[in-house]
Amino acid sequence: MASDSPTSTARSPFGPHAKYQQARLFRIYNHYRLVISILLAGLLFIEPFMAETKFRWLDTYQVGALLYFAVNGFIALILLAGFHPRQRHITLSVLADILIIHGLLLASSGITSGLANLVIVSVAAGNILAPNRLGTFYAALATLCSLGISIWATLTLHASADDIVRAGSLGILYFAAAFVLQGISKRVIRSEALATSRAKSIAELEQINQQIIQRMRTGILVLDRFGQIRLANAAAEEMLFEEAATNPYGMRQARTLPAPLKDGLDIWLHDHHAKIEPFQANPTSPLLQANFTQLDQDRGDQILVFIEDMSKVTQQAQQMKLASLGRLTAGIAHEIRNPLGAISHAAQLMEESPHIDPGDQQMLDIIRRHSKRVNGIIENVLDLSRRRMANTELVDVRAWLSDFCSDFQQTQAESAPATIELLIEGKIPGARFDTSQIEQVMVNLCDNGLRYSEQNTGERKIQLLIASTADRERARIDIRDFGAGIAPEYRDSVFEPFFTTDKNGTGLGLYLARELCEANQAHLSLVEDDQPGCRFRITFAHPGRMI
Structure with a gap:
């Protein structure tokens, strides 16, 4: 036929x-x-x-x-x-x-x-x-x-x-x-x-809408009146939940709202005009802002929640702050560094005198040490004010961190040998960041870690762990030292400017490190665990969902 x-x-x-x-x-x-x-x-x-x-x-x-x-x-x-x-x-x-x-x-x-x-x-x-x-x-x-x-x-x-x-x-x-x-x-x-x-056409439009919603940086949740999650896009999963969305057998797990967001929902249900304060879903997450609205105005049985990462607002505030700080630091460089240089020079000349008794020598040591500290503060503030916009690029984090460890160890070998233990867990996704700025953050954290490890154990040793987040879509780097750790009452203050537990520190290192991370849409946090020392974590943004 x-x-x-x-x-x-x-x-x-x-x-x-x-x-x-x-x-x-x-x-x-x-x-x-x-x-x-x-x-x-x-x-x-x-x-x-x-x-x-x-x-x-x-x-x-x-x-x-x-x-x-x-x-x-x-x-x-x-x-x-x-x-x-x-x-x-x-x-x-x-x-x-x-x-x-x-x-x-x-x-x-x-x-x-x-x-x-x-x-x-x-x-x-x-x-x-x-x-x-x-x-x-x-x-x-x-x-x-x-x-x-x-x-x-x-x-x-x-x-x-x-x-x-x-x-x-x-x-x-x-x-x-x-x-x-x-x-x-x-x-x-x-x-x-x-x-x-x-x-x-409707199916294609729905598919496009789904793609748009999933690619948005704004987190979107659909809840019932009892706070049960009916729908969550990828950005919401990324910002709100640390655990993987699926169990080891690949089955979808039921999600529960983080406690701060559930409290905000209860406040909004009682008063739709109430202002919801920014919150952190977990200790390592960035600061988030939630806005609620009724999805169905007639029935009101479903609630639409928009979750905003405050990093974007922080970036805008930083630009305004840096503009003002730039003008301020110009005056600082002229009004403080010149007298400071004169003080340091005078102290140096006095040290060269052969008739200095031990008491005066001790005073000169104090002048020199504190002059150096003030100069360090000025240098950090100037670095902060002169900071350029992040020039991000897609980076193979695993290869980049291996190169960083090699370069950092070579620079440390000139003063005192340092041991860096590099651990890699599983497949590491890429990340977008300015390599020079994140390198500056890593140098700061590694220097601190080596110093505190040496103070506590006598050995200059740190541990670097590179892994993916629970959703397998973002990279993270953990920097662990073997020092005495940070007392619980100080953990909430470590990133504040001019806060330090080291009498010789300026208190701007960790503050500057977090500022640089936020400029690259990464998040720097202090992780609490039962291990000795401190553990800082840099969590990078999703490479495909940049602001």
Whole structure:
């Protein structure tokens, strides 16, 4: 059997969905034909029916009825086996119906038989399954067959001429059914095509919306009135939850709101105009701001929550602060560094005097040490004010950290050897940051770690751990020292400017480190665990969701 040509396929009025509907309708029509053929075959075994019905050729009628049953039974079996009929198969089935039923009419009592009504159903089914010129052909073929049988019976069997009139009336009925059903079917096809097109557009729009929502830096949550999470985008998962969203078996876990956000929700439910204070979802997360609104204004049973990372606001505030600080530091450099330089120089000249007693020498040491400390403060403030905008790039964090360790150890080897233990956990995603600024942060944290480790253990040793966050989409670096650690009452103050527990420190190192991290949309935090020493963590932003 020849395959369908491209031309016939292109001219088909049926799209993929309509072809599916066409095959489904053909199956229903074949069920009808099977039932009819079973009835016709079954009536052959009922003696009163055979006695009261006049047959021109009984044997031919019986063979035709059994043949009709066999054809329909075979088609039903192959359809049940999963056969997908094409247009040519449907056309052949309708043509066979029209011809076989007219053959049964010829073998029975002619056009006056009740079997003629079955032809109307076949023509109607053909026009539903093929609402085009082929449907008109079915009506024309059925009309010609009916007229042919009537004319033949009138000429050869001297049947009544009324049979010809009846055949003509049936022909008009065939064409009327064809035209009416063609119009209805075409309208249905156009409606289905329009509905399919709109459904596709809606699906594409929904997919685009999902992509936009998932790529947004703003976290979006949909909650019920009891705080149960119905929907959360990737940014919300990133900002609110430390744990992985799936368990080890890959099943989605139920999320519960962090306690600060749940408290904010309760406040908002009692007063929709209440101001929700910024919060931290966990000790290592950035400062977040939540805004609530009702998703359904009429029912109010779902709540839409927008979670904003305050890093963007912080960045804007930093730019304003740096502009003011730049003007201030110009005065500092002139008004403080010049007198400070004079003090340091005078102290140096006094040290060169051969008549200095031990008490004066101790005073000079204090002057020199504190002059150096004040100069360090000025240098840090100047560095902060001169800081340029972060020039971020996509970085292979694993390779970058390995190079940093090698370079840092080489610089430390000039003064005192340092041991850096580098640990790598699993596959590390990339990150976007300014390498020079993050290197400055790492140098600050590593220097502090080596100093405190040496003070506590006598060994200059730190541990660097690089891993991914729980969602496997962001990189993080942990810097651990083996010092005495930070007392619990001081943990909330370590990043404040000018706070220090070292009498020789300036108190600006960690503050400057966090400022540089925030400029790169990373977050620097102090992690609490049961291990000795301090553990600082740099959590980088998602490389694909930069502000």
